[in-house]
Amino acid sequence: MAVRVRFAPSPTGALHIGGVRTALYNYLFARQQGGTFILRIEDTDQGRYVPGAEEYIIEALKWVGLAPDEGVGFGGNEGPYRQSDRKEIYHKYAHELVERGHAYYAFDTPVELEERRQVEEHFTYNHLTRNGLNNSLVLDSAVVQQRISQDDPFVVRLKVEPGRRILIQDLIRGEVAFESSELDDKVLLKADGMPTYHLANIVDDHLMRITHVIRGEEWLPSTAHHVLLYEGFGWQDTMPKFSHLPLIMKPVGNGKLSKRDGAKFGMPVFPLSWKGETEEDSFEGFREAGFLPEAVVNFLALLGWHPGGDQEIFSREELINAFSIEHIGKSGARFDYEKAKSFNQKYIHAKDNASLATMVRPLAAAKGYEVSDAFLEKAVGLMKERVTFLQDFVETGYYLFEPVKFYDEETLVKRWNGDIPAVFAALTEKVATFEEFNAVALEESVKSFIQEKNLKPGDILPLLRIALAGTMKGPAVYEMAELLGKNATLERLKALQSSR
């Protein structure tokens, strides 16, 4: 049977990086199996709906290159793919389940249940308590009909029969067992007419012919309910196989990675930036932080999965080929930003100059740098082995695009002494006479100049570097000079002298 998997986020805000990883694993599995990757929007909680979240999810998936084959914004024949557009479908199935005797109507209000929980610490709506509550199991059927027809608010609850052992074969964790007596009678259809996750997810997965459910570990405890639902509908033969992914944990401290950890640890935890209502609800994304999507994908792929062996860098094709659910880890994986940065660094190194220039172009433009493609390509070529983020090209390496703003005074105090100013002036004059201005010729002349004057390279090179870049870090001096050209180079040599 053709593999069909889905990524089913809730549009309650920006898509967390853990969600991106879930999407990635679903995508990799689908691609490897020649299957279909579906995006379904689970917006059944109207109270938590956040405008723009759906667009964000789609844009984020596109950025990391995980465009679905079917789904909201991507077409497909099994739609609609937005759960709020499927309301009637859930209604139909909820009532069908009641008729089949696996669910019932309940009139208890949230307030009543809350009060009950106040007095009874561990109150649960289940096989032990339901007979003392306000539902179609105890009420006279005529009363039930009447209350429903007069629009009394009601919910539909799953009728969990005690005394059963429910076995789940998880592809990652093996067999997981639950006792039905421990399970509560979950709400399937809410009083507002919308389904809960439990109902919607089973109905949709069945209707959309999903073969594998790959989702976060937080769903493992409710999977027993899901199995009961498949059985209740008589769909057990086509029930998808379950795989529950380990969670992504905070870099330090306890618990799973949360959106607040981004600000706390000074790192992105979202793929794209998100502008919320407030400052606290706004986040920087990996994209805006200067990450390459391939690097993010590689990093995320290995956060909880590894095919075995020593390989760390995987192309998209290699990931697809090597992926397997069985090699997904069982324990939570700590989010290691240092490692994420190192992946980015490696991917930037590996990128050709022309592609990098294309990516840096808008960043340069934002700073007002107007340079030719040829110049930009050479500039990124000089910088690419010393940057971590795309911004570093125009921030750390700003001096390739505009005059030096700050001099490393510490080095100058040490070096700008004795007859050095005079020597430097002489060198500047010599440079001014150059016919051919390139790195090789420059290096030759400077070297012979140093010899003539009986100096050491250390007397001159650091000063040249400071003149050109202002700092003791950066590309080779001669390469920079060639890139800047004769005029700019001379200007900077003179600027240093007049600053003393």
Place this chain on the structure above:
RNA sequence: GGUCCGUUCGUCUAGGGGUCAGGACGCGUCCCUUUCACGGAUGAAACACGGGUUCGAUUCCCGUACGGACUACCA
């Protein structure tokens, strides 16, 4: 509290009855380079604990400890 899941260097992980327990990130040292980085070499660094099973357990089983998730008319 209850239910379920988990536990190999600081972190991500490989491995799996007999290995010098391997790689990567980070950290240290050295080489390259009179810059910084890259690159290369090298070092420190782990099988949570206690019982079994076994000739032999990091690996299999059971406990304990610790960690995590769930426990809503949220997903």
